[in-house]
Each structure stands twice: as C-alpha cells, then as structure tokens.
Amino acid sequence: MKQLAxxxxxxxxxxxxxxGKIVNVFTHEIMQADIAIADGKIVGIGAYDGHTVIDAKGKYVxxxxxxxxxxxESSMVTPSEFARVVVPHGVTTVITDPHEIANVAGTRGIEFMLNDSEHTPLDVYVMLPSCVPATAFEHAGATLHAEQLAPFFSHPRVLGLAEVMDYPSLLEGKxxxxxxxxxxxxxxxLIxxxxxGLDExxxxxxxxxxxxxxxxxVTVDEALARVQRGMYVLIREGSVAKDLHKLLPAVHTYNARRFLFCTDDKHIDELVTEGSVDHHIRLAIQAGIEPITAIQMATLNAAECYRLYTKGAIxxxxxxxxxxVEDLHSFSITHVFKKGALVAENGRVTCSVTKATSIDKTIIQSVHTKKITKENVQIPFTRGNQANVIQIIPNHLHTKRLITEVHVENGVFQxxxxxxxxxxVVVERHRGLGxxxxxxxxFQLKKGAIASSIAHDSHNIIATGTNDNDIIVAIxxxxxxNGGLVVVKNGDVLADLSLEIGGLMTVKNYEDVLQRLQSIHHALSTLGASDEFNPFITLAFLALPVIPELKLTDQGLFDVSSFQFIDVEV
Known part of the structure; x- marks a missing residue:
C-alpha cells in the first residue's frame, strides 16, 4: 500500500x-517537522522527501x-458558490442543515444541496432537517416525515438528524x-x-x-448545564446571533474539548469581510483564549463531535x-490546502468549482401568493388602543413582548x-393561504417598507414598513x-436582490450579490434604517415561533413562552 510505503x-x-511550524491540537505544542502526504492523506511527521515540496517559509501549519x-442558504448563494467564499478563510469542512430549502421544496431541496456541493474544494456534510415544518404554528412548503428522510441516511455525506427544535413534540413523545x-x-x-431558552x-x-x-x-449557565450532561456546545457567532463573548467564560482547561464553533446563519457580505469560524478564532484569542485552544475548538473538537475522525489535526x-498562517494571534491565513493541493491563496480560490447543471423548476418557481390588498393588512382594534408588540433586540434572535399604547384611527392601527x-406582515407564499x-x-424606519422571502423557518414573505401602500408594493x-429582498419608498423600488432558488438563494456569483447588497444597504439608509444591525437579517427571524418571546407567522401573533397565538389587541 502506497501510504504505508x-x-x-x-x-x-x-x-x-x-x-513549517505544526500546530499540534493534541498536545498543545508547536512542532518543527516535515509533513509527508500521499493520496491526499498525511502519512508522516518527521524528515521526509517528496516529488513536490511546499515551502511553508516558517509559517504555522x-x-x-x-x-x-x-x-x-442564509448566505443567499448556492453551496458551490458558498465554497468560493469560505475556503479562502480556511474552512475546509462544514456541517450543514438544509432545512431552509427543505421547508420550501422538501426532498428536492435536500437533493439540490447535495448535488451542488458534490464537486467543490469544501467538504459539505449534511444533517437532515428534523422539523419540516418547524412547528404547527406556520405553513411551510413541505412536510418531511421519517419515511422521506430515511433513504438519505445511506448517503456518504449525511451524518445524522439536524436540530430538533420541536421540544413540545419531543417532550410529549409524539x-x-x-x-x-x-x-x-x-x-x-447523530442528532x-x-x-x-430551555432549562435543565x-x-x-x-x-x-x-x-x-x-x-x-446564550448564557454561561446554559452552556455549563449542557456540558455537564455530556453535550457538545456550539458557540455561535453569526449575522444576528452573536453569542461568543457571552459564552467564552464557560470555557476552561477541563471542559474546553466539549466546545466548538458555528456560524449558523451568516450573510454573504459578512462572510467575505469577517470570515467564517476563522473570525471566531480571532475573537476568542482577543478575549483571552489560548490560541491553540481556539484552533482546537475550530478543528479537532468539531471533527470528533461529528465523528469525522480523519479531520481536524495535522x-x-x-x-x-x-x-x-502568518501569526497565531492575528490568525492571518495566506494559503489553504485540500487533500494536499492548493485551493486558495491570499483570499482567493485558486481551483475550479463545479456547480449543479440543472435545478428542478419547482424550486425556481416557489412563490405562490394571493393578491394582497389593504384589507388583508389591517389590524382592527375594538376595545381601546393597547397592543402586544414585538420588540426586537438588535443582533439577537430573541425578541421581547412589549405592551404599549398604539395609534388607532377609525378602529385600525396606524x-x-x-x-x-x-x-x-407575513404572507403565506407556498399555497396562497393566509x-x-x-x-x-x-426597526427605526422613517419612510417606506422592506420585504423578503427569507423568513425562518417556513420562508413565507415577510414585510415591515411605515405605510400600507409601500408594504403591498414590496410584497x-x-x-x-420569485423571491428575494426589496426596499421600497413612496411606491418605488429603490433596490432589490432576486433569490430565485426557493426564494432563498441566487444563481449569481457572490461578487454580483455583494454589489446588489451594497445597493440595498444604501437604499435602507434613505429609509432611515439604523446601521447598528441589518434590518433584513433581523426581519428574517421575526416569523420563527421557536425562539422567545413574540413572533408573527402567517397564522397570527405567537407567544413562544406559552406556545399559543394571542391577539394583537390587549
């Protein structure tokens, strides 16, 4: 056998x-040695000769x-295009949950994600969506039962069942x-x-x-309660949920091996500028975590958590x-290698990336709504002017329940x-329902409206605005x-981004998407939007009825704490 030889x-x-200076995540030491590679595998650490020599020039390996x-899907580009973005940031493996596209297109959506990620410089492993729909409190585009999921378990890149978020069904043994x-x-x-928000x-x-x-x-106590009971805790730092600084105090010498990093949901512009879990490493080091421990969390810990026993170490x-890497503290990556071959250098992919050759037309044509009128978006008040209001928390998935007086004219909210x-407003877009x-x-908008077909997890159309006309134009x-993001003012479309793949992703390359997003950000500023958070990302999570406290689905206002619908009017 060649590798043995x-x-x-x-x-x-x-x-x-x-x-090169090898970062040993087993022993927390830096080693000076050659690395021998055969058939894409590391076969020796020591003194070796080879047909091709890579001179690391004193950099860390x-x-x-x-x-x-x-x-x-949250990056708004396809898996193959996503690889072009994250590989230069040192990410060579991801564990993805395609429940966004599955909520729109069911098994066809999962198949698309597997097919499009097949021939890229990124290893894409899949955890199958466990909750499609996420709950019974919203209408999704598909329903996936065990019998639809079971055939996928034989796929070599399917590792298990993704985030089980329907706690009531689990608790009651449904x-x-x-x-x-x-x-x-x-x-x-794996599961x-x-x-x-759940207790011990x-x-x-x-x-x-x-x-x-x-x-x-989101707290140290929550993290420790899970680690104490044998769980792995994934420390998240995405576009909305930024939990890293809150959770790092839970990590210490004796439990660090039970922590790893994840982005969960991160927009393409932030992936390009900040990075992926390489950003986690830098933030963790800045917060006082020892560099090799931070690297271990992003490599060996993740690999062992997901039984990827040939990944995560040199x-x-x-x-x-x-x-x-030039320097461990700044974690500045210059070259990325996959199976011993260079795939990215100085922030750019250096290899070809193959995309899926065809996309099921039902995924491309996924928006089916009835015509929306002003009558559809009225909020009647019959007893006074006190309302249950969703209060957003910038850069958080959680919301607060605010009870306050609102402006009512002729019996309707203004x-x-x-x-x-x-x-x-949330409009069911899969079957033209409610x-x-x-x-x-x-949101702090002073004018206009915004709308999106990204609304976790069922991905109906969600919109917010200062007046009914702009809201309806945006929808x-x-x-x-056929899906996308839009900014409207005075009845005019100021900027948009079409997301024709399930209303979630585009066939465009990420460079084009970045240009579109820049136009959208500029348009948002004309509406008076705050630059402290991304309004579209925050909007996308306001229909998710599994994260407290108040959310809005196509079926109405939902109190996550009591798991029941409530009236807008108090």
Missing part, C-alpha cells in the same frame, strides 16, 4: 511540507477549519418526532439539538433522546486539509414613526421576482 520512507511522498453548524429520532439511531447517526430538565429530556449538541446557548492518518411602531399581521418596535415585487 511513504510512511516508512520506502517511497517518496507525493507532497512534502517543509519549514494548522488543520483545516470546521464550521459545526451552518445553513448555507409519534412523528420519535420516528425520526429512532430512524437516526437505527442508522447509527443535533435546539434548546433555545429540558436538557435531561434531550440527552435521554440521544441528542448530543446545542447551538442555542497527524498521520488524517486528511491533508491544512492552512498556512404605524407611528415617533413611537417606532411599524406594521409587520396573512398574519402584527406590530413591531425597533408584490418579491412575488414577481
């Missing part, structure tokens, strides 16, 4: 990395980074949820959790169901996925710029684009 020095290596939980858990366990697959009893319930991770911790038997109380209306505080424009 190279390891024993009876045969030259395919590639040898020389003059780190394992390729692993994002432990990401929804690629058959549809138990069937998915049992199917995963019988296939010897991810979603324990947003819930952790016990999830662990008893063989759930082994949670990425929804050692014999491991995949030759590695980075050259938005107030002075009170920062805007109208919020419309949910509510009131939101915190109609999203329909005409």
């Amino acid at each position: 190279v390891a024993s020095k009876r045969q030259l290596a395919d590639v040898v990395v020389k003059n 780190c394992p390729g980074l692993i994002d432990g939980h990401v929804h690629i 058959q549809h949820m138990l069937a998915k858990l049992i199917a995963a366990m019988e296939a010897n697959k 991810d959790g979603h324990l947003a 009893t819930a952790v016990n319930v999830y662990r008893s169901a063989n759930v082994h991770t949670d990425h929804e911790c 050692a014999p038997g491991y995949d030759a996925d590695f980075l050259l 938005p107030s710029i002075e009170q920062d109380l805007l109208k919020l 419309v949910g209306v509510g009131i939101v505080n915190g 109609e424009h999203v329909r005409k684009m």
Whole structure:
C-alpha cells in the first residue's frame, strides 16, 4: 500500500511540507517537522522527501477549519458558490442543515444541496432537517416525515438528524418526532439539538433522546448545564446571533474539548469581510483564549463531535486539509490546502468549482401568493388602543413582548414613526393561504417598507414598513421576482436582490450579490434604517415561533413562552 510505503520512507511522498511550524491540537505544542502526504492523506511527521515540496517559509501549519453548524442558504448563494467564499478563510469542512430549502421544496431541496456541493474544494456534510415544518404554528412548503428522510441516511455525506427544535413534540413523545429520532439511531447517526431558552430538565429530556449538541446557548449557565450532561456546545457567532463573548467564560482547561464553533446563519457580505469560524478564532484569542485552544475548538473538537475522525489535526492518518498562517494571534491565513493541493491563496480560490447543471423548476418557481390588498393588512382594534408588540433586540434572535399604547384611527392601527411602531406582515407564499399581521418596535424606519422571502423557518414573505401602500408594493415585487429582498419608498423600488432558488438563494456569483447588497444597504439608509444591525437579517427571524418571546407567522401573533397565538389587541 502506497501510504504505508511513504510512511516508512520506502517511497517518496507525493507532497512534502517543509519549514513549517505544526500546530499540534493534541498536545498543545508547536512542532518543527516535515509533513509527508500521499493520496491526499498525511502519512508522516518527521524528515521526509517528496516529488513536490511546499515551502511553508516558517509559517504555522494548522488543520483545516470546521464550521459545526451552518445553513448555507442564509448566505443567499448556492453551496458551490458558498465554497468560493469560505475556503479562502480556511474552512475546509462544514456541517450543514438544509432545512431552509427543505421547508420550501422538501426532498428536492435536500437533493439540490447535495448535488451542488458534490464537486467543490469544501467538504459539505449534511444533517437532515428534523422539523419540516418547524412547528404547527406556520405553513411551510413541505412536510418531511421519517419515511422521506430515511433513504438519505445511506448517503456518504449525511451524518445524522439536524436540530430538533420541536421540544413540545419531543417532550410529549409524539409519534412523528420519535420516528425520526429512532430512524437516526437505527442508522447509527447523530442528532443535533435546539434548546433555545430551555432549562435543565429540558436538557435531561434531550440527552435521554440521544441528542448530543446545542447551538442555542446564550448564557454561561446554559452552556455549563449542557456540558455537564455530556453535550457538545456550539458557540455561535453569526449575522444576528452573536453569542461568543457571552459564552467564552464557560470555557476552561477541563471542559474546553466539549466546545466548538458555528456560524449558523451568516450573510454573504459578512462572510467575505469577517470570515467564517476563522473570525471566531480571532475573537476568542482577543478575549483571552489560548490560541491553540481556539484552533482546537475550530478543528479537532468539531471533527470528533461529528465523528469525522480523519479531520481536524495535522497527524498521520488524517486528511491533508491544512492552512498556512502568518501569526497565531492575528490568525492571518495566506494559503489553504485540500487533500494536499492548493485551493486558495491570499483570499482567493485558486481551483475550479463545479456547480449543479440543472435545478428542478419547482424550486425556481416557489412563490405562490394571493393578491394582497389593504384589507388583508389591517389590524382592527375594538376595545381601546393597547397592543402586544414585538420588540426586537438588535443582533439577537430573541425578541421581547412589549405592551404599549398604539395609534388607532377609525378602529385600525396606524404605524407611528415617533413611537417606532411599524406594521409587520407575513404572507403565506407556498399555497396562497393566509396573512398574519402584527406590530413591531425597533426597526427605526422613517419612510417606506422592506420585504423578503427569507423568513425562518417556513420562508413565507415577510414585510415591515411605515405605510400600507409601500408594504403591498414590496410584497408584490418579491412575488414577481420569485423571491428575494426589496426596499421600497413612496411606491418605488429603490433596490432589490432576486433569490430565485426557493426564494432563498441566487444563481449569481457572490461578487454580483455583494454589489446588489451594497445597493440595498444604501437604499435602507434613505429609509432611515439604523446601521447598528441589518434590518433584513433581523426581519428574517421575526416569523420563527421557536425562539422567545413574540413572533408573527402567517397564522397570527405567537407567544413562544406559552406556545399559543394571542391577539394583537390587549
């Protein structure tokens, strides 16, 4: 066997990395040695010769980074295009949950994500969506039961069942949820959790169901409660949920191996400018985490959590996925290698990326709404002017329930710029069903409206604005684009981005998307939007009825704490 022959020095290596400082994530030391590679695998650490020599020129050699939980759809580009963005940031492996596209297109959506990610310089592993729809409190485009998911477990890149977020069904032992858990366990697959706002009893319930991770911790106590019960905690730093600084105090010498990093949901512009989990590493080091520990969390910990036993380290038997880094504290990446071959240099991909050749037309034509009128978006008041209002928390997924007086004329709610109380509308877009209306505080818009077909997790059309006309124009424009983002003022479309793949992603390359997003950001400024948070990202999570406190779905205003619908009027 060639690898044994190279390891024993009876045969030259395919590639040898020389003059590098190896970051050893097993022993927390820096090693000076050659790295021998054969058939894309590391086979030796020591003194070796090879057919090709890579001169590391004194740089650090780190394992390729692993994002432990990401929804690629949230980048708004396809998996193949996503690879072009994150690989230069040192990410060579991701574990993705395609539940965004699955909520729109079911198994066809999962198949598209697998096919489009097949031939890229990024290893894309999949956790199958466990909750499609996420709950019974909104209408999605598909329903996935255990029998639809089971055939995917035989796919070599499917690792298990993704975030189980329907805690009531788990707690009550509902058959549809138990069937998915049992199917995963019988296939010897992993199960991810979603324990947003849940207490220690819930952790016990999830662990008893063989759930082994949670990425929804927002406090040290929550993180420790999960680690103490044998879970892995994924520290999230995405576009909305930024939990890293809050959770790092939970990490110490004795428990650090139970923590890893994830982005969960991150927009393409921030992925380009900040990076992926390489950004986590830099932030962690700045916060006082020892550099090799931070690197270990982004590599070996993630690999072992997801049973990727040939990834996450520079050692014999491991995949030759590695980075050259100028300085550990700034974690400045200059070169990225996959299976021993250069795939990115100085922030740019250097290899070809193959995309899916065809996309199912039902995924491209996924917006089916009825015509929206002013009558559809009215909020009647019959008893006074006190309302239940969704109060956003900038850069957080959670919201607050605000009870306040609102402006009412002729028995209907009127938005107030002075009170920062805007109208919020969710339009079911899969079968042309209902419309949910509510009131939101915190967007700070002074004019116009915005709308999007990204509305976690069922991805109906969601819009907010200062007046009904602009809201309706924005919703109609999203329909005409077959999904996307739009900014409207005085009835005119100021900027947009079409997301024709399931209303979530575009066929455009990421450079074009960045240009469109810049136009959208400029248009938002003309509406008076705050630059402290991204309004579209915040908007996208206001229809997610599994994260406290108040959310709005196509069926109405939902109190997550009590798991029931409530009236807008108090």
